[in-house]
Amino acid sequence: MKGVKFFISLIVTVTLIWALNRSWDFGNPIPPLGKFLDPFHGFWANAEPPIVYDHEINIPGLKDKVSVTYDSLLIPHIFAANDDDLYRVMGYVTAQHRLWQMEFQTHAAAGRISEIIGDKALDFDRHQRRIGMVFGAENSIRAHNNDSIMRNMNTQYREGVNAYIESLSYSDYPVEYKLLDYKPELWDDLKMGLLLKNMSNTLNIGENDFELTNALHLFGKETLDILYPDWEGVGDPIVDNPGGWKFNPITLDSVPLALPDELIHIEPTTKVVKGVGSNNWAVSGIKTATGSPILSNDPHLSLSMPSIWFAAHMQSPHVNVMGVTFTGSPVIILGFNDSISWGATNAQRDLVDWYKIKFKDDTHNEYLSDGNWIPTKKVVEKFVIKGKAPFYDTVIYTRQGPVVYDKSFHGESEKNNYAFRWIAHDESMELKTFYLLNRAKNYKDYMAALEYFSGPAQNFAFAATDGDIAMRIQGKYPVRRKDEGKFVLDGTKTSTEWQAYIPNDQNIKTKNPQRGFVSSANQYPVDLTYPYYIHSNSYEAYRNRRINQQLSQMHDITPADMMKLQNDNYNLQAAESLPFMLASLDSSALTTAEQEIFKLLKSWDFVNSPESIAATYYEVWYNGLYRNIWDEMTSSTVALSLPSDFVTIQLMKTDSALSFYDVQSTPEKEDLPTLIQQNFVKGIDRLDVWKTENKNEPQWALFKNTLVGHLLKLEPFSYHVKNGGHASAINATTGTHGPSWRMVASMEKTGVKVWGVYPGGQSGNPGSRFYNNLLDPWAQGKYFRLKFPHSEKETSPYRYYTTTFNSTSR
Numbered sequence: 114m115k116g117v118k119f120f121i122s123l124i125v126t127v128t129l130i131w132a133l134n135r136s137w138d139f140g141n142p143i144p145p146l147g148k149f150l151d152p153f154h155g156f157w158a159n160a161e162p163p164i165v166y167d168h169e170i171n172i173p174g175l176k177d178k179v180s181v182t183y184d185s186l187l188i189p190h191i192f193a194a195n196d197d198d199l200y201r202v203m204g205y206v207t208a209q210h211r212l213w214q215m216e217f218q219t220h221a222a223a224g225r226i227s228e229i230i231g232d233k234a235l236d237f238d239r240h241q242r243r244i245g246m247v248f249g250a251e252n253s254i255r256a257h258n259n260d261s262i263m264r265n266m267n268t269q270y271r272e273g274v275n276a277y278i279e280s281l282s283y284s285d286y287p288v289e290y291k292l293l294d295y296k297p298e299l300w301d302d303l304k305m306g307l308l309l310k311n312m313s314n315t316l317n318i319g320e321n322d323f324e325l326t327n328a329l330h331l332f333g334k335e336t337l338d339i340l341y342p343d344w345e346g347v348g349d350p351i352v353d354n355p356g357g358w359k360f361n362p363i364t365l366d367s368v369p370l371a372l373p374d375e376l377i378h379i380e381p382t383t384k385v386v387k388g389v390g391s392n393n394w395a396v397s398g399i400k401t402a403t404g405s406p407i408l409s410n411d412p413h414l415s416l417s418m419p420s421i422w423f424a425a426h427m428q429s430p431h432v433n434v435m436g437v438t439f440t441g442s443p444v445i446i447l448g449f450n451d452s453i454s455w456g457a458t459n460a461q462r463d464l465v466d467w468y469k470i471k472f473k474d475d476t477h478n479e480y481l482s483d484g485n486w487i488p489t490k491k492v493v494e495k496f497v498i499k500g501k502a503p504f505y506d507t508v509i510y511t512r513q514g515p516v517v518y519d520k521s522f523h524g525e526s527e528k529n530n531y532a533f534r535w536i537a538h539d540e541s542m543e544l545k546t547f548y549l550l551n552r553a554k555n556y557k558d559y560m561a562a563l564e565y566f567s568g569p570a571q572n573f574a575f576a577a578t579d580g581d582i583a584m585r586i587q588g589k590y591p592v593r594r595k596d597e598g599k600f601v602l603d604g605t606k607t608s609t610e611w612q613a614y615i616p617n618d619q620n621i622k623t624k625n626p627q628r629g630f631v632s633s634a635n636q637y638p639v640d641l642t643y644p645y646y647i648h649s650n651s652y653e654a655y656r657n658r659r660i661n662q663q664l665s666q667m668h669d670i671t672p673a674d675m676m677k678l679q680n681d682n683y684n685l686q687a688a689e690s691l692p693f694m695l696a697s698l699d700s701s702a703l704t705t706a707e708q709e710i711f712k713l714l715k716s717w718d719f720v721n722s723p724e725s726i727a728a729t730y731y732e733v734w735y736n737g738l739y740r741n742i743w744d745e746m747t748s749s750t751v752a753l754s755l756p757s758d759f760v761t762i763q764l765m766k767t768d769s770a771l772s773f774y775d776v777q778s779t780p781e782k783e784d785l786p787t788l789i790q791q792n793f794v795k796g797i798d799r800l801d802v803w804k805t806e807n808k809n810e811p812q813w814a815l816f817k818n819t820l821v822g823h824l825l826k827l828e829p830f831s832y833h834v835k836n837g838g839h840a841s842a843i844n845a846t847t848g849t850h851g852p853s854w855r856m857v858a859s860m861e862k863t864g865v866k867v868w869g870v871y872p873g874g875q876s877g878n879p880g881s882r883f884y885n886n887l888l889d890p891w892a893q894g895k896y897f898r899l900k901f902p903h904s905e906k907e908t909s910p911y912r913y914y915t916t917t918f919n920s921t922s923r
Contacts, residue, residue, distance in 0.1 A: 161881040165914045172276040174201055174269075175920035181206055182908040182915045184900050187875035187883040190426040192905045197269050199429040200443045202918050204273025204300075207423055211440040211877040212277065213287035214419045215304075216297055217824060219441065222246050222307040222314065227498045229293050235496060235504060242494045243508050243517045246314065249537045250306030256540035258302065263545055267305055270443035274300040288879060289825060295499075308441040309544070313537035315414065317569035317588075320465040321650040323377045324754040326600045330376050331753075339764075340756045343647065344637055347654045347759060349661050351572060351584060351633045352623045355640045362644040363592050363613045370609065373469075373600050376751050377529070379518050390653050390845055391458035392679070393574040394632035394660060395582040397625065402669045405861040408576035409675045410447060410456025411852040413845045416821040418830055418885070420873030422447075422854050426901065427551070434551040435901050437854050437871070444547040447854060449867055449901075452554045453577045454858035458633045460570035460586050461649040463593075464536040466611075468513040468604030469529055477509050477516075477530075481605045487512070513604055514538055532604055534611070536589055541567045556581045556624065563587045564617055572633035578860045584631035585622040586638050590615045593646045615645055630664045632657065634843075654759035655685040655841040672868060675857045678843060680894035686841035687731050688719040690762045694734070697789045710797055721839040723814035728839070730811070734796040741788050744777050758841070813837060817848055821872050821888060823879075830879045834872070836892040844894075855896065868896035 165183075177194040179202045184190065189206050193199035208215060220226055224241030226234035257263040278297050290296060321341075328337050391412040398404040414421055422437035427445065436448015447456055472489075473479040479486040490510040495503050509516045513532040518524040524531075542565045549562035559575050563585055566573075570588025575581070591598075591611040602609040621639045623631060634657035638647065663678055695715055703711060710730055717727035739761055746753040756764075764771055765785060774785045783791075800811050809815055814835035823830035838846030845851060851872070859866040872891045876883040890897070902908050905915075 161876075161878060167915045167917075169917045169919060170205075171919050171921035172201070172205060172273070173921055174272055174276070175918060177920075179918040180905050180915060181918065182905055183913040184908065184911045185913055186424070186887070186897060187913065188424045188426065188900070190900070190902060190905075190908055191428065193427075193429045196429050196431055197265070198918075199427055199432070200266050200269035201273040201276075203425065203427060203443055204270035204275075205277045205918070206273075206425070206916075207438075207440055208274045208277040208300075210875060211419055211423055212274075212297060213289040214824065214877050215274070215300075215308075215441045217289070218311055219304040219307040222250070222311040223303075224494075224496070227496050227504075229295055229499060231499045232501055232504075235498065238496055239494075239506055239522060240517075242496075242506065243515055243522060244314075244318075244533055245515045245535065245538050246307065246310050247303070248510075248515065249310045249313070249535070249539075250303055252306075252538060252540045253309050253543070254302045254306040256542050257305075257544060260542065260545060262548070263542065266443055266544070266548065267302060271300050271302065271305070287877060292825075292827075305441065305544075308439060309541070310537055312439065313535075313569040315569075316459045316571075317462075317464050317537060318535065319461070319650045320463055320467075320598075321754040322465070322467045322599065322601050323379055323381060324752050326373050327376055327749070327751045327753055329372060329600060330374055331749075334372070340760065341754065342760070344641065345652065345654060345757065345759050346763075347637075347658070349636060349658050350640055351586060351631075351636060351638045351657075352621050353640045354623065355642050358619075358643055360619050362619060363615070365592060365594055365612055367594070370594060370597055371603065372596070373603075375601075377531075377601065378751055379524055379531070380752050390635035390656065390840075392632075392634045392656060392660060392843060392845075393456040393458050393572065394630055394664060395574045395576040395584070396664060396667075396670055396675075397582050397629040398580050400629045400664075400668055400670050401859075402671050403859065403861055405578065405859060406576035406580060406582050407670060407672060407675055408449075408454040408456055408574060408582075408858045408860065409679060409856065410458075410574065411679050411855045412447070412456075412458065413851055414853040416819065416849060416851050416853065416872055418821055418823045418832065418873055418879075419877035420853070420871050420887075422871050422873075424869070424871075424875060424899075428903075432552050433903065435867070435899060436856070437869075440877075442544070442547075444544055445551050446547055447856065448551075449856075449858045449860075449865055450551065450553070451578075451865065453550075453559060453575065454856075454860055454865070454867070455550055455559065455576075456574045456856060457571040458574075459635055460572050460588055460638065461635050461652050462570050462588065462590060462638075463598045463648045463650065464568065464570065464588070464590070466513075466534040466598050467601045468511070468532040468534060468609070469601055470511055470513075470516060470532050470604040472530065480511055482512065483605070483607050511604065512607075513610065531601065536568050536570075536591075539567065539589065541589075543568070555579060556583055559583065560585070572638075574631055574633065576858065576860045578862050578865065581625060582631055583622065583624040584633060586620055586633075587617070588620075590620070590645070593648070595646050596648075597646070599648055619645075628665065632660050632664060634660055650754070651757060654757065655689075656843050656845060659683060659685050659843055672857045672859050672866065676855075676868065676894070676896055679852070679855050679857070680837075681843040682721045682837040682839065684719050684721050684728070684731075684839045684842050686758055686762070686839075687717075687721075687728075687735075690735065690765070691717070691719070691731055693762075693766055694738070694789055694793075697786050698793060699786075699790060702790070703793075707794065707797055710793075721813050721837050721842055723812065723835050723837045725813045725837070726811055728813040729816040730796065730800065732813075732816070732839075733799055734793055737792040737796050737799075738788055741776055741783075741792060742771075742773055745773060748777060817846075819846055819848055819851065819892075822849070832885060832888055834888060834892040836894075852891075855891070857896065865901065867899045867901065869899050870896050 180192045182190045224238035393410040395408040426435040434450045436445040471481040494506045511532045514534045517533045546566040567589035575583040592613040635653040636657035637652045721728040838844035854871045856869045874883045874886045
């Protein structure tokens with residue numbers, strides 16, 4: 114009997130050990146609880162000690178000692194005796210604090226998330242492979258590796274990352290690896306390329322070719338040009354230089370392209386989020402209190418934990434630079450050195466085209482091009498799926514690019530096949546631009562650095578201690594005929610392909626303009642005398658005008674003034690639309706409660722402050738009205754784009770007979786005053802429900818409910834913040850997007866002074882106090898003076914701890 118009991122106990126014990134040391138998935142993945150809860154090696158090991166002491170680390174390949182001093186914000190100040198050691202230690206340090214984020218974002222770019230979380234990510238992964246993310250990354254790395262300086266820099270960085278990875282045991286893994294039960298793999302060149310393509314995917318993939326092709330068929334060209342104009346008629350381009358473009362532009366034949374006449378029954382899998390944008394500006398010393406230029410930059414991206422950015426100071430005998438970088442990049446992306454500062458915003462330009470492909474037969478082995486049948490290239494993509502057998506997908510490449518949508522992927526009801534031409538597929542050398550900017554001394558160096566930058570296209574603001582300010586809109590732009598690229602193109606003719614690119618010296622730029630400042634906020638880039646055709650799926654119409662209005666009026670500007678301007682919550686969209694909406698109401702038909710809201714809105718100052726209740730009522734009212742006007746688009750059986758807010762408001766003011774005011778789902782024929790009245794009442798009713806559900810007044814910060822969410826959507830590692838802002842305000846904070854980095858740099862000859870902040874913290878470890886320590890200051894509009902020492906000795910007043918790196922053999 115004892116033997117039976119022992120045997121049963123043994124079986125139970127073995128079963129328990131087996132069960133607790135493997136992961137399970139019952140709809141949501143569960144980590145191996147035995148390992149995860151192990152007090153010595155599980156997630157408890159990720160709690161960081163309250164005090165960190167000076168220590169030494171030995172890593173292979175160093176030529177000399179490297180000192181890394183951390184300040185009170187956990188920003189590393191890296192002091193190296195040579196560039197090779199600088200980049201090697203930069204790789205180690207970045208991985209030390211952000212390894213999981215580095216790898217997860219490159220897995221996402223490569224379409225490998227199914228390996229981590231299972232087949233629920235397969236559709237996402239297939240999309241990433243089919244749009245050519247890996248294809249573009251391979252081309253980018255090939256270009257970088259053909260440059261000896263870039264190849265060596267990337268090698269040093271890669272070896273530093275891998276030195277850290279190879280030092281890890283399970284207990285050292287970031288907590289996300291333990292939660293998802295997988296381990297890090299070594300860093301390689303492809304991951305570097307994927308990091309670059311990931312940003313192109315975020316910033317330069319915006320287009321609405323399918324949607325505009327459908328709109329052309331449904332509404333006709335005349336109406337389409339009204340709803341989706343190339344230029345919306347709003348002023349303040351980034352560079353206003355009427356008649357000043359003194360060069361001979363490249364011209365193509367003037368034969369108009371044949372416009373398509375078809376409906377495309379494909380719902381694109383991803384679209385750029387409305388309201389995503391950025392601000393930058395540089396003011397000349399003639400407008401500042403010190404007589405020195407001031408540069409400001411706040412790129413607006415998805416708000417996430419860990420933060421998109423990692424701040425660092427890098428010094429060797431050849432470079433002394435500080436700012437922020439993407440985790441996985443060896444260079445500072447946005448920042449400053451002793452002589453210059455630079456910042457970037459997204460340059461809105463159409464850099465994507467879709468081509469309708471005609472295959473010879475169902476084998477898809479050949480496609481038609483200028484009357485000839487051309488062989489396709491077929492790439493079999495293998496998807497490793499956690500807990501399941503691999504999945505294989507054949508992606509067909511034509512000369513235009515990969516065929517994304519076909520009968521096997523989101524094209525089930527569509528007979529046609531569409532190839533994807535994207536500028537990010539081309540060879541590029543983005544990192545060399547930043548390598549050179551990190552070392553730049555003046556305007557000439559800044560211009561030389563940008564010669565290597567092809568994408569994602571950016572508006573680069575510049576300021577220098579010698580007094581120069583500048584703006585250059587840099588990217589690789591195809592030369593286009595009018596309307597080219599707005600609609601699906603005929604893939605059977607090479608004449609529809611990109612024939613030439615705008616030369617770099619003909620890209621839009623300005624230096625030391627008479628008004629005393631340069632600025633950009635994703636608006637239309639240039640005056641209408643610029644000789645090249647320009648088109649994008651969207652341009653910003655409000656932030657840029659508010660910035661320029663304020664800068665034009667300001668004098669004796671201080672860094673504090675620039676910080677205040679970056680946090681400006683004035684809603685110009687509301688200022689230009691709400692008075693019209695209120696005047697269109699029949700106030701005599703309102704109830705007593707509705708009259709109170711009417712008065713509240715009439716007295717509003719158009720500032721989306723955190724505590725504003727009027728801001729919430731306006732937002733709900735306008736959004737309901739906007740959706741009602743464009744219900745033809747939202748209820749369509751094919752994909753259609755919604756016109757911009759600016760176009761919508763202009764049409765409301767100027768076209769009282771617009772046919773779109775009639776709501777399709779009702780038997781009545783509505784007009785604009787009816788819609789305005791109905792949505793005013795409906796908006797109040799919606800907020801009455803919100804107040805009941807939330808047991809609170811609808812203050813803007815509570816209603817907007819900005820979430821800085823963990824990349825895995827893990828609530829315990831995510832944070833809700835209370836702040837102001839609006840997509841149309843300079844402080845363009847929405848529920849999920851906003852200023853991902855704020856920097857103000859005073860370029861004084863006696864020494865540059867720079868302030869910065871971002872939503873999150875330097876550490877990627879949720880168990881660290883440096884994981885979210887910058888979040889509240891960011892939400893409150895506060896900044897930190899960035900320490901920029903010229904020697905390790907200068908760090909002593911604010912030194913948190915120092916890591917000394919020494920060389921060792923493997």
